[in-house]
Amino acid sequence: MSEASTRLGQVLVVCAPSGTGKSTLINKLRAEFPTFGFSVSYTTRAPRGNEKDGVEYHFISRETFVAMRSRGEFCEWAEVHENFYGTATKPVTKMLDQGMDVLFDIDVQGAKQLRKTFYKGTFIFLMPPSRKELMQRLTGRGTDSEESIAKRLANADGEMAQAEFFDYWIVNDDLDKAYEELRAVYMAGRCKPELRTDVEDILKEWN
Amino acid sequence: MSEASTRLGQVLVVCAPSGTGKSTLINKLRAEFPTFGFSVSYTTRAPRGNEKDGVEYHFISRETFVAMRSRGEFCEWAEVHENFYGTATKPVTKMLDQGMDVLFDIDVQGAKQLRKTFYKGTFIFLMPPSRKELMQRLTGRGTDSEESIAKRLANADGEMAQAEFFDYWIVNDDLDKAYEELRAVYMAGRCKPELRTDVEDILKEWN
Structure with missing residues (x-):
């Protein structure tokens, strides 16, 4: 309806x-x-202060990031001050399918x-x-x-x-x-x- | 400016x-x-009541319409109840160029x-x-x-x-x-x- x-x-x-x-x-x-839905990015940098995994970022190791990237799981990624940041495609697509x-x-x-x-x-x-x-x-x-x-x-x-x-x-x-x-x-x-x-x-x- | x-x-x-x-x-x-600018259409039908040439329509003959059409001067035209109606491209383009x-x-x-x-x-x-x-x-x-x-x-x-x-x-x-x-x-x-x-x-x- x-x-x-x-x-x-x-x-x-x-x-x-x-x-x-x-x-x-x-x-x-x-x-x-x-x-608007919110997409939580992935990063290889360490959490700061009260940052929680899965809230501000998904905090992952450099190895995991590189593996995800090589599997084409990111729709965008960048390296800033020797840390990687990226957005995974799948959760974005899921939100879009749900109308967000x-x-x-x-x-x-x-x-x-x-x-x-x-x-x-x-x-x-x-x-x-x-x-x-x-x-x-x-x-x-x-x-x-x-x-x-x-x-x-x-x-x-x-x-x-x-x-x-x-x-x-x-x-x-x-x-x-x-x-x-x-x-x-x-x-x-x-x-x-x-x-x-x-x-x-x-x-x-x-x- | x-x-x-x-x-x-x-x-x-x-x-x-x-x-x-x-x-x-x-x-x-x-x-x-x-x-929005106003574009005055061309028609082969006769004016009705107080309609004035160049105001409600450009009233033209069937021959003129066909000649204009064959020169590609209309961006759209149609025949309704045996009368032709059409919009000339040039005045539209002129209005667009002027920002209308x-x-x-x-x-x-x-x-x-x-x-x-x-x-x-x-x-x-x-x-x-x-x-x-x-x-x-x-x-x-x-x-x-x-x-x-x-x-x-x-x-x-x-x-x-x-x-x-x-x-x-x-x-x-x-x-x-x-x-x-x-x-x-x-x-x-x-x-x-x-x-x-x-x-x-x-x-x-x-x-």
Whole structure:
């Protein structure tokens, strides 16, 4: 009976150069829509503080990670500061089958990996209104060293050069407007025929 | 400076079996967004009442219509009750270049013609929640003869069988929900890279 029980979930991939306001926008979306599932990543780094296995991360050994990776179990993975991080495909697919959406807050390299498994996902690129504005935002936070800012800007340069990869572009020159667009892209994605398995039931009556 | 002056307009094509509530939804969208241009169609039928050439229609002769059609000037045309109706491509393209969106409220055959010229347009199929519900809506209006209702239902059967053609499916089981989805699909379409010529200016700074 319920629509949510039969339609498929959407893979929503959101990328943005650091300082674009991505976290704020994603948190707003998660808060408005209870339809997102959470995927717990795998990592080879040691737990910190109160982190629990299976909650913040699945903490696994380097050998296990490499074995899983060689079996093709990750839809994306990366090495950061000599530790591996990865998302297993199976739990994501399970959530999608149950009608839950899955949001990936990830860098451009990760997005490109995800496209191979979830090629019908919705790939969104958020961008700042200008390079100057981004510099001001990064500097204005007052929390980062000059070196760190320079590094973020260099990363931004690299990511902006790959904007063409994405299905949708959202310019964050106004937070409310950018959120309305993100929300629209998400809602529109839910209307794509390949996810509307619930509609197949309606169509059966006509065929 | 203004975004609207440089981005390209979107072709929005909306199809629905008669009785689905298409007109209500389209009127709401046009009322909310002032970004839609109006395209005046061509017809070979005679003007009625106060109709003025170039306002309701461009009234042209059958010979002129056939000549325009053979020159490929129409992006869609149809014959209804021995009269021709058609939309000229050039004025539509001009509006799109100026950043105006163009909405086509058209049948499935017309939509299929439009895809040939505007293959990157946004093609939406609105549908009733069930065949039974559609029958009740058509009967409940009390304005149509039994014969007319039977004909509308037969048309609906034919159109529903072509649902696969469309990019988006919206089920009108609740008018507010259906409108929110239509609005989202429209807004999301405006975020597609091929229309965001304004963003090209941002990207130039980075390349």
